[in-house]
Amino acid sequence: MFKMExxxxxxxxxxxxxxxxxxxxxxxxxxxxxxxxxxxxAAPITDKxxxxxxxxxLSVVHPLADLHHIKRVRACKDKSSPxxxxxxVCLVSDVSVPTTFVTQPQRPASLTDLLSSKDFNFEGLxxxxxxxxxxxxxxxxxxxxxxxxxxxTSFHEDKRVTLGLKGQLFTxxxxxxxxxxxxxxxxxxxxGREEGMDAVGAVIVDPKSGQIIAVGHDLTQDHxxxxxxxxxxxxxxxxxxxxxxxxxxxxxxxxxxxxxxLYAGHSETSGSEENVQPYICTGYExxxxxxxxxxxxxxxxxxxxxxxxxxxxxxxxxLGTKYKIHCQKELNHHFDVxxxxxxxxxxxxxxxx
Amino acid sequence: MRTDHxxxxxxxxxxxxxxxxxxxxxxxxxxxxxxxxxxxLENGEVPVGCLLVYNDIVLGKGRNEVNETKNATRHAExxxxxxxxxxxxxxxxxxxxxxxxxxxYVTVEPCITCAxxxxxxxxxxxVYGCKNERFGGCGSVLDISSGDLPHTGTSFKCxxxxxxxxxxxxxxxxxxxxxxxxxxxxxxxxxxxxxxGTITTHTEAAPHEDDVxxxxxx
Ligand SMILES: [Zn+2]
Ligand SMILES: [Zn+2]
Numbered sequence: 398m399f400k401m402e403x404x405x406x407x408x409x410x411x412x413x414x415x416x417x418x419x420x421x422x423x424x425x426x427x428x429x430x431x432x433x434x435x436x437x438x439a440a441p442i443t444d445k446x447x448x449x450x451x452x453x454x455l456s457v458v459h460p461l462a463d464l465h466h467i468k469r470v471r472a473c474k475d476k477s478s479p480x481x482x483x484x485x486v487c488l489v490s491d492v493s494v495p496t497t498f499v500t501q502p503q504r505p506a507s508l509t510d511l512l513s514s515k516d517f518n519f520e521g522l523x524x525x526x527x528x529x530x531x532x533x534x535x536x537x538x539x540x541x542x543x544x545x546x547x548x549x550t551s552f553h554e555d556k557r558v559t560l561g562l563k564g565q566l567f568t569x570x571x572x573x574x575x576x577x578x579x580x581x582x583x584x585x586x587x588x589g590r591e592e593g594m595d596a597v598g599a600v601i602v603d604p605k606s607g608q609i610i611a612v613g614h615d616l617t618q619d620h621x622x623x624x625x626x627x628x629x630x631x632x633x634x635x636x637x638x639x640x641x642x643x644x645x646x647x648x649x650x651x652x653x654x655x656x657x658x659l660y661a662g663h664s665e666t667s668g669s670e671e672n673v674q675p676y677i678c679t680g681y682e683x684x685x686x687x688x689x690x691x692x693x694x695x696x697x698x699x700x701x702x703x704x705x706x707x708x709x710x711x712x713x714x715x716l717g718t719k720y721k722i723h724c725q726k727e728l729n730h731h732f733d734v735x736x737x738x739x740x741x742x743x744x745x746x747x748x749x750x
Numbered sequence: 751m752r753t754d755h756x757x758x759x760x761x762x763x764x765x766x767x768x769x770x771x772x773x774x775x776x777x778x779x780x781x782x783x784x785x786x787x788x789x790x791l792e793n794g795e796v797p798v799g800c801l802l803v804y805n806d807i808v809l810g811k812g813r814n815e816v817n818e819t820k821n822a823t824r825h826a827e828x829x830x831x832x833x834x835x836x837x838x839x840x841x842x843x844x845x846x847x848x849x850x851x852x853x854x855y856v857t858v859e860p861c862i863t864c865a866x867x868x869x870x871x872x873x874x875x876x877v878y879g880c881k882n883e884r885f886g887g888c889g890s891v892l893d894i895s896s897g898d899l900p901h902t903g904t905s906f907k908c909x910x911x912x913x914x915x916x917x918x919x920x921x922x923x924x925x926x927x928x929x930x931x932x933x934x935x936x937x938x939x940x941x942x943x944x945x946x947g948t949i950t951t952h953t954e955a956a957p958h959e960d961d962v963x964x965x966x967x968x
Contacts, residue, residue, distance in 0.1 A: 620835060621845060622828070622867050631821050639820025677822050690902060691894055692866035695887070699822035699863060713901040720892065722862070727891045729884060 413580065413742060415572050420706070422561040423717040423734040425724040428536045432544045434529040435464075436489040438511055439548075440522050441473070441480040447521025451484055458512055459487035466534035468549040485548070486511050486525050537562060561735075575706060578602055578684040579739045581612060583708075585625070586686050586746050588649035589614030596746040598649075599625040599685040601633055601678065604703075610636050610681065611652045616644075626685055626693035630678065630700050637675055678702040686743040688714030688736065694722040697732070704733040708743025771803075771853055776877055779803055779855040780912050784879075786813040786826065787857045787920055793818075797920040800826040800856035802834050802873075804848060810834040827856060827864040831871060846872045846903075853877060857917040859910065862887035865894035869903035877909045879917030 442448055452469050461467060470484045492511050506527075508519055531544035534551065538559045541552040560566040567575065578600050586598030595615040603610055613628030623642070632652040634640040644650040678700035686708045689697065694715035697705065705716060705723065715722045716734045723734045771779070779801050786799025790813035802810040812829030816822055834852065838845040849871040854860070857879040860868060865887025868876065876888065876895070887894040888908045896905045 620832075621870055622831070627823065630823060634819055634821040637820045639818070641819050641821055641824060677820065690866060691887075691892075691897075691899065692863050692870065692902075695862035695866065695885070696823045699861075699885075701822075711901070713899045719897075719899060722892075725891065727884070 413576065413739060415569070415576050418740050419564045419737050420567060420572070420575065420735045421564060421737050422558065422566070423721065423723070423736055424537070424558070424562075425721055428540070428558070432535060432540050432547075433532040434547060435532045437528050437530045437548075438486040438489065438506060438525040439483050439528045440486050440508065440525040441478070442470070442482040442484055442521055443480050443523045444521030445480075445482060448482060448484075450518075451522060454517065455484065455486060458517065459491050461485065461488065464530070464532075466550045466552075467530055468551070471549045480523060484522070485528070485530065486522075489527075574607070575684070575738055578609070578682075579686070579706065579708065579743075581609065582625075582684045582686050583739065583742050583746065585612050585614040585649050589616070589625070589647075590746070592647065593618050597625040597686050598746075599629045599683060601629050601702075602682045602684065603675070603680065604682050605680065609653060613644075613650045614647070616647060616650070619646075622692065624690065624693050626683065626689050627696060629683065629685075630696055633678055633681070633700070637677075676701070682706065684738070687711050687747050688716050688718060691715040691720065691722070694720070698722060698728055698730050701730050702732050704735070706735045706738045708736075708738050708740050709747065710736065770875070771877065775803075775806075776855070776909070776912060779808075779853075780857075780877065780879070782808070782811075783855045783857050784913065784916065784920075786811055787917070790814045790826070791920060791924055797924050798826045798856065798858045800830050800854060802830045802849075802852050802854055804834075804852040809837050809848070809852060823863055825861060825864050827854065827860055828867060830854075831867060834871075849873045857913075858882050858921070859886040859888050859890055859908075861885035862892055862894055866899075866902055868906055869894065869899065872904045873906055874904070875907050875909070877912060879910075879912055880914040880921070881910065 442451060448470065456469065461469070467485065470482055473481050473483055486508070492506075492513075506525055508522060508525060511525055512519070528548060530548040531550050534553075535541035535544045536555075536558075538552075538554060539562060541550070541554075544550050544552075557566060582598040582600045584598065585600070586596045589598060590596040595617055597615040599611075599613050600609055601611040602608065611629045611632035613625050613632055615625045616623035616628055620642070628642075628644070628650055631641050632644070632650060636652040636654045678697070680703050683697065683702050683705045684707075685705065688707050688709065688711040689705070690711065690713055707716065710718050713719050717736060721734075722728070723732045725731075783799045783801050786801070787797040788799070790799060791797040793813075795814040795817055797814075799813045800811070801808055810830030810833030812826040812831075812833070814826050815824040815829055818824075834849065835845050838848050850873075852873055854868060854873055854876045855878075856876065859878045859880065859882040860876060861882055862885060878888070881890050883890050885891060888910075889895070894902075895908055899905075
């Protein structure tokens with residue numbers, strides 16, 4: 398009844414609807430946080446011909462250091478306004494505001510409050526009003542859109558990040574491949590569960606060849622530190638002629654030595670830089686059913702993994718939940734992390750306690 | 751490799767009371783950890799050595815074995831913890847119960863991986879030599895030792911600074927002989943890659959505690 402048909406392998410992973418899950422990048426806090434704002438004063442430019450002089454003079458008195466992303470002048474949002482342009486006069490922190498202003502915030506600050514320099518030429522500048530401006534350059538399109546609602550800024554767009562946040566970074570063919578690898582991880586998790594282990598599975602792939610290098614699952618009943626990721630890292634070591642532990646009792650934990658032909662071919666066709674033996678997890682991708690813990694996440698840094706895909710978050714997870722070790726600035730290696738791969742199937746493996 | 755243990759120790763495991771180590775104990779065990787680090791240095795490994803001591807018995811000794819195993823997580827602490835686990839399994843004892851009364855003596859602050867592993871096994875105290883500025887998990891990069899991680903074992907205390915200069919000097923000696931191009935400007939630039947960026951490692955030569963110098967030459 399359950400005979401293996403030739404079709405089975407080809408359709409592997411396809412019984413799960415690839416449209417039912419969305420893969421999202423796990424970005425650093427500075428890329429995912431809301432835009433921070435600074436209090437500032439702006440004023441209308443009542444005489445357009447004075448614009449460039451005003452900008453020049455204002456940037457001498459109040460240079461707005463460290464705010465190079467801020468456009469000093471903006472077109473007035475209100476089209477019915479009698480003046481088409483507005484300019485930033487200064488930050489609130491640039492001036493010592495008179496006490497009357499503090500106690501009566503409804504009384505607007507005057508230009509003389511803000512520009513104490515005696516010889517400032519106020520010509521063409523209207524009465525100031527408070528605004529809030531973005532404290533630093535936006536790093537993502539959502540941040541840019543949010544920032545722009547307050548004051549215009551410059552923005553150097555990373556298209557991959559923009560696509561990633563829209564869930565459009567991967568083509569449907571790539572998504573099918575991701576699902577295939579994650580299906581293998583889910584199957585490994587189930588094998589582990591049958592042995593009484595935690596239902597967590599992991600797969601390490603060499604994306605250059607598409608080859609699966611290692612498949613592992615949780616083994617914490619044997620060894621309290623043998624999380625699925627740690628098992629996979631050791632299996633990769635085995636694939637490279639090293640390795641520490643034996644896994645004979647756990648047939649679902651397995652490795653394939655990476656294809657030496659592939660590397661031989663590289664050395665002939667390309668420069669010496671391409672002529673590298675596989676080196677720990679350099680260039681490899683990890684697929685794991687749930688977010689790695691601190692130990693495993695840092696082990697992936699030590700192993701120089703290139704990307705991590707996981708299904709569901711973990712309460713002490715270190716790739717998004719409690720820490721973002723993959724983009725921790727002080728560390729010497731960083732990698733991309735994507736979450737939400739086959740989320741439902743992964744959640745069903747590890748019900749929250 | 752492991753030292754004396756007799757059957758009466760099992761009583762201590764069950765009724766063990768955990769004591770803060772005295773100065774003379776710290777000196778004695780740390781000197782042994784430094785010997786392990788020297789052994790690592792002589793074997794071309796990053797010079798880090800450690801001991802896990804339970805009630806005056808050394809349950810585990812370790813030094814870095816990253817190069818020989820091609821497993822970047824084979825730090826001294828992991829090697830020593832495996833010996834503790836083996837010791838426990840021979841006696842049918844719960845490793846976490848034993849580790850609860852065990853002190854780690856290590857020449858360098860444990861990295862983030864090892865700090866989490868120590869938490870997972872409930873080790874309550876770590877005595878270390880120098881700080882680990884690049885990977886330290888006891889405050890230098892992240893504070894895993896006392897972090898709020900209710901699903902990652904128990905937090906632990908640290909006593910830092912024992913023979914710290916000596917520990918740093920050993921690391922420096924290692925990197926001098928292993929990495930003649932430390933000042934390569936290209937390396938500096940790559941080290942500062944933005945978050946999420948991919949770093950090519952084959953040109954990387956900056957000194958790292960776990961930098962493995964293998965594969966390319968074999
Ligand atoms: Zn883990
Ligand atoms: Zn470590």
